[in-house]
Amino acid sequence: MELFELTVHALQQKLASRQVSSEEIVKSIFARINKVDDKVKAFITLTEEDALNKAREVDNAGQYKGIAGIPLGLKDLFCTPGVNTTCGSKMLADFVPTYASTAFRRLEEQQGILAGKLNMDEFAMGSSTENSSFFATCNPWDLTRVPGGSSGGSAAAVSADEVPFSLGTDTGGSIRQPASFCGVVGMKPTYGRVSRWGVIAFASSLDQVGVISKDVYDNALIMKIIAGHDHLDSTSAALDVPDYTACLDGDIKGLRVAYPQEYFGSGVDAAIKDAIKKALLKYEELGAIVEEVSLPHSEYALPAYYLVAPAEASANLARFDGVRYGYRDNEAENMEAMFSQTRCQGFGDEVKRRIMLGTYALSSGYYDAYYLKALKVRRLIADDFTRVFKDFDIIVAPTTPTTAFKLGKQSGDPLTLYMNDILTVPVNMAGLPGMSIPCGFDQGMPIGMQIIGKAFDEATIYKAAYAYEQSTNFHTMKPALGVE
Amino acid sequence: MALTIKEVEHVALLARLSLSEDEKVKLSQQLGAILNYADTLNTIPTDNVEPLTHILSVHNVFRADEVQPSMPREEMLANAPLVEAGYYKVPKIM
Amino acid sequence: MSKDYEVVIGLEVHAELKTQTKIFCSCSTAFGAEPNTQTCPICAGFPGVLPVLNKKVVDLAITTGLALNCEIPNICKFDRKNYFYPDSPKAYQISQFDMPICINGYLDIDVEGRRKRIGINRVHMEEDAGKLVHQGDITTTPFSLVDLNRCGIPLLEIVSEPDMRSAQEARAYMEKLRAMLLFAGVSDCKMQEGSLRCDANVSVRPIGQVEFGTRTEIKNLNSFRALERAIEYEAARHIEAIKGGETLVQETRTWDEEKQLTRSMRSKEEAHDYRYFPEPDLLPLKISQEWVNSIRAAFPEMPEQAQKRLVEEYGLPEYDAQILTLTPDSLAFFDQCLKQYPDAKTISNWMMGEFNRLLNQNNMEIGESKVTAAGLVQMLKSIDDGTISGKMAKMVLEEMFATGNCPEVIIREKGLVQISDEGTLLTLIDDIIKTNPKVVEDYKSGKEKAFGFFAGQIMKATQGQANPTLVNKLLKDRLNHIQ
Ligand SMILES: [Mg+2]
Numbered sequence A: 001m002e003l004f005e006l007t008v009h010a011l012q013q014k015l016a017s018r019q020v021s022s023e024e025i026v027k028s029i030f031a032r033i034n035k036v037d038d039k040v041k042a043f044i045t046l047t048e049e050d051a052l053n054k055a056r057e058v059d060n061a062g063q064y065k066g067i068a069g070i071p072l073g074l075k076d077l078f079c080t081p082g083v084n085t086t087c088g089s090k091m092l093a094d095f096v097p098t099y100a101s102t103a104f105r106r107l108e109e110q111q112g113i114l115a116g117k118l119n120m121d122e123f124a125m126g127s128s129t130e131n132s133s134f135f136a137t138c139n140p141w142d143l144t145r146v147p148g149g150s151s152g153g154s155a156a157a158v159s160a161d162e163v164p165f166s167l168g169t170d171t172g173g174s175i176r177q178p179a180s181f182c183g184v185v186g187m188k189p190t191y192g193r194v195s196r197w198g199v200i201a202f203a204s205s206l207d208q209v210g211v212i213s214k215d216v217y218d219n220a221l222i223m224k225i226i227a228g229h230d231h232l233d234s235t236s237a238a239l240d241v242p243d244y245t246a247c248l249d250g251d252i253k254g255l256r257v258a259y260p261q262e263y264f265g266s267g268v269d270a271a272i273k274d275a276i277k278k279a280l281l282k283y284e285e286l287g288a289i290v291e292e293v294s295l296p297h298s299e300y301a302l303p304a305y306y307l308v309a310p311a312e313a314s315a316n317l318a319r320f321d322g323v324r325y326g327y328r329d330n331e332a333e334n335m336e337a338m339f340s341q342t343r344c345q346g347f348g349d350e351v352k353r354r355i356m357l358g359t360y361a362l363s364s365g366y367y368d369a370y371y372l373k374a375l376k377v378r379r380l381i382a383d384d385f386t387r388v389f390k391d392f393d394i395i396v397a398p399t400t401p402t403t404a405f406k407l408g409k410q411s412g413d414p415l416t417l418y419m420n421d422i423l424t425v426p427v428n429m430a431g432l433p434g435m436s437i438p439c440g441f442d443q444g445m446p447i448g449m450q451i452i453g454k455a456f457d458e459a460t461i462y463k464a465a466y467a468y469e470q471s472t473n474f475h476t477m478k479p480a481l482g483v484e
Numbered sequence B: 001m002a003l004t005i006k007e008v009e010h011v012a013l014l015a016r017l018s019l020s021e022d023e024k025v026k027l028s029q030q031l032g033a034i035l036n037y038a039d040t041l042n043t044i045p046t047d048n049v050e051p052l053t054h055i056l057s058v059h060n061v062f063r064a065d066e067v068q069p070s071m072p073r074e075e076m077l078a079n080a081p082l083v084e085a086g087y088y089k090v091p092k093i094m
Numbered sequence C: 001m002s003k004d005y006e007v008v009i010g011l012e013v014h015a016e017l018k019t020q021t022k023i024f025c026s027c028s029t030a031f032g033a034e035p036n037t038q039t040c041p042i043c044a045g046f047p048g049v050l051p052v053l054n055k056k057v058v059d060l061a062i063t064t065g066l067a068l069n070c071e072i073p074n075i076c077k078f079d080r081k082n083y084f085y086p087d088s089p090k091a092y093q094i095s096q097f098d099m100p101i102c103i104n105g106y107l108d109i110d111v112e113g114r115r116k117r118i119g120i121n122r123v124h125m126e127e128d129a130g131k132l133v134h135q136g137d138i139t140t141t142p143f144s145l146v147d148l149n150r151c152g153i154p155l156l157e158i159v160s161e162p163d164m165r166s167a168q169e170a171r172a173y174m175e176k177l178r179a180m181l182l183f184a185g186v187s188d189c190k191m192q193e194g195s196l197r198c199d200a201n202v203s204v205r206p207i208g209q210v211e212f213g214t215r216t217e218i219k220n221l222n223s224f225r226a227l228e229r230a231i232e233y234e235a236a237r238h239i240e241a242i243k244g245g246e247t248l249v250q251e252t253r254t255w256d257e258e259k260q261l262t263r264s265m266r267s268k269e270e271a272h273d274y275r276y277f278p279e280p281d282l283l284p285l286k287i288s289q290e291w292v293n294s295i296r297a298a299f300p301e302m303p304e305q306a307q308k309r310l311v312e313e314y315g316l317p318e319y320d321a322q323i324l325t326l327t328p329d330s331l332a333f334f335d336q337c338l339k340q341y342p343d344a345k346t347i348s349n350w351m352m353g354e355f356n357r358l359l360n361q362n363n364m365e366i367g368e369s370k371v372t373a374a375g376l377v378q379m380l381k382s383i384d385d386g387t388i389s390g391k392m393a394k395m396v397l398e399e400m401f402a403t404g405n406c407p408e409v410i411i412r413e414k415g416l417v418q419i420s421d422e423g424t425l426l427t428l429i430d431d432i433i434k435t436n437p438k439v440v441e442d443y444k445s446g447k448e449k450a451f452g453f454f455a456g457q458i459m460k461a462t463q464g465q466a467n468p469t470l471v472n473k474l475l476k477d478r479l480n481h482i483q
């Protein structure tokens, strides 16, 4: 195997035993990127020179602790000092932060090496990465298909072996859905588990940082590094972070697994339902207790989400006004014109649509009917999960209703596109941890299985995911990409 | 049901977006469709339900009142489209 | 003001809190720094940043609530108030909407000897905005400059009920509120520096009418005087409009200090919908009874307690007590004097009289003056022991005020020592009597003026240094003995 194909833990071993240097790994990664990224188009910015310099530094120091010397990619909404952070938007095309997001800082403290910044739907709004202001990213399994979104670049880059792992964010499914589409492992931890500091906000009460990796072990390994309390984020939980890799023993005898009937409805492709049902049988085989349950408010999660998230976004994105950073329309003759023209030219259609929707939902006369109503429904959705988790350890469901769709196919009607999030959004509304792992293929396209856990119980998800992964070989399959 | 163009214009003014006529027409329909979909929420009774504003049941997160150095002004101004004499420069207000 | 109409006034006061750092970041709050040198990505609203609440702000808000007799609900939260303006970097202000930290308080004010209770609807925490610098006027400047130093400075917004019925009441409320905030130690309340700002809601209704008239909000009231004048102006404008059958518009107006009138700010009113919603980046606050009690236990003496003490323990008139307790500095000065000098009324007279005149003349607060309590006491003692006269003392105080020197030095340097030597004075008196026989005759024939002439001549001859009491006594003595 080539170095670029290896997992983080495989690279750790090679570095620790001095079989390879960090410089060799970074060079291998960039050779791979040069070879395939013309096709995949996962990266917005590459930081090759810095990466090589850092790799040499690590090699010179000769200490390979943690993820020292291992390259990584970041969704382009993690602030990186001195490196453009665009959020996939023309608005921030030239924005260079002076501060680092906490998640990235923690990786850097272990001397993880940034390879570049990854494409995404503008301001994380979308499910296909077609809403990037710059270009669309392609699915490595079929370049005519989308990689999912909004962390499409992060999932595609890992799937195409351009980086061993990446960070993404998940507001309504933006890690799990692209992970599912690209056949990789994506974890959205509990709201509050990873600091949101330095991550450009979409919807503050829903956004969570998470990891996209080639396998479950890597995911657990990276999550342990980035998770934990941060005094810069008031909503980050002051709880200890367990050693997630320590519980990956494959033993899930007696694990109580629920599958909600609402997640196997008519909107979900038969092949996907079959794949998940097979996975459930596998769980039984492994000694788990599997039962059907009901999450009756599931169908209301999506409409509620499309009020709450845009409402918060309308305020979060109001700061992009052309005054202190970002795009400005220099032709505007006064302040008001500058604001309105800057924002109209700097934001793409989907972002404008959601700002309009959120502004409307909060505006006088509509607040109670839309925003407040959605918050009440949010409570009911969360209560559904609480009820089920009294008797079960995890919930298993499909991650997406379909496999990756064709580029350009869903760009016409926003509502159709929003339906992609129908199985992931409830988890964000309830603030719970959720993961997607590969569980099969349909006509050559990966299928993802979603595992949902109790609040702050990522450990059980990792344990269950690992047991399944190790008893199957889906995670070892790689897209051909027409190279070699 | 589509929003009226007037409603779209009012919301666009609140959101500071100078939409083109085409955009207004499109948005009046798209927003209307999404809001229609949102109306399905009205089928669930929520009279005695507390709105969920914060998913974490944590309170009183504080910082001590201790000064840390501010960020150097050059860094604060480095990304600005226009600066003058240590200020952000903006077009006339009126 | 027409007798048929009643003015209804409510005040919204913004007080800057006395903290070292801003409300949601660790930037300094020091006044007067170079533009944009006290900012960071948080207070300047950069992408990806998050607020963390300064605990001191909550402590001071609770303190204020207690000082203003408020209830402190056990839970409160922050909200976003959305509006675009270049001095508001996030385009929303983090404020409190439907669950403020303090509610339902009151403040008692004294106007023309009457006590009146003014309701306080709420006190809430919020962040300040930045500052815009224009070339000349906002309407004519070709561009504006943005300074974000003030962004994120913690504010309390204190909203009164519409309980005031005259400009004087509004002023009294404002003065009392300022005193309370100063005594509670929560704000510096410097109106000129903007650390205490006031907006007035004014409406007018015919006497006897229950419903309120159309209300306007006046901004930019930077002094007690501006507050009074603006309300008077605005009330007169409303009455005139009502009498003339005009319809008043509910709007925001600004006080033009130069022209002494209010002007419409209607341009700012378009699209006025703040779209408040709960701030997701900040968690709610639980204010326990223990927390409130611990603040209550550490409470400093407040103006009303101090007034009572001054009246009951030191026998000062109510009026003196009220004036001396307008600021904690003034009360502290008085208390310090009293420790070293037994006569409360004399201290009060000097503080409220000459000293106060000098402060007003120089637009200064007592804490900013060079005159110390010890200095004033020394001066009073110099009067008592006859070293200087009361008149000289005024000069001495002026000099103390200007230079900060102690009275002893001033008296010595200026040669202000009073002549109290009987022999010296008698020689002078005899001399003057001798050279003015005609005036002596006038005196003898009962013309009181003549006495004044002699006294004046002696003061003139001694360049004002003669002990006036002694001169009077000796002069009367001598004149009465002349046959
Ligand atoms: Mg306010």
Ligand SMILES: [Zn+2]
Residues within 6 Å of the ligand: B070, C022, C025, C026, C027, C038, C039, C040, C041, C042, C043, C044, C152
């Ligand atoms: Zn700051």
